[in-house]
Amino acid sequence: MLELLSFLIHGIQPLLVPICFVVAWTVTILAVLSLWTAARDSVATAKQMHQIPCSGCQFFTDNYRLKCTVRPFIANTEEAINCLDYQPKTNPYLY
Structure with missing residues (x-):
């Protein structure tokens, strides 16, 4: 059992860096898009309230x-x- 786990870890190890890279950039892009959407909605609400x-x-x-x-x-x-x-x-x- 331990040999199988060791084999899986050594097999996945070359893929960890690209996977982490993609996940980190995805989280960053989603955070920026979320902030942009919140700012856009706030401006739209403020324009309506000023009417x-x-x-x-x-x-x-x-x-x-x-x-x-x-x-x-x-x-x-x-x-x-x-x-x-x-x-x-x-x-x-x-x-």
Whole structure:
């Protein structure tokens, strides 16, 4: 049994370096692709969140209890992007 194990180890030994090389580069490439995908998704999410017009609306109160006096349940969410009740602030220096 021990002779068979020794024979297998000596048979596989020349292949270990190429196998480890391929595995190391595969892990490196997968890590870089994962980071790239996460960065791309974060930028897409940030662009979408910057389209929310709530902070420039006159009905936005900037109060955590009641964010919007007209539609409080969709204030500062993605549903507010095309809000029909959006009115630009008439005096931007208030609040």
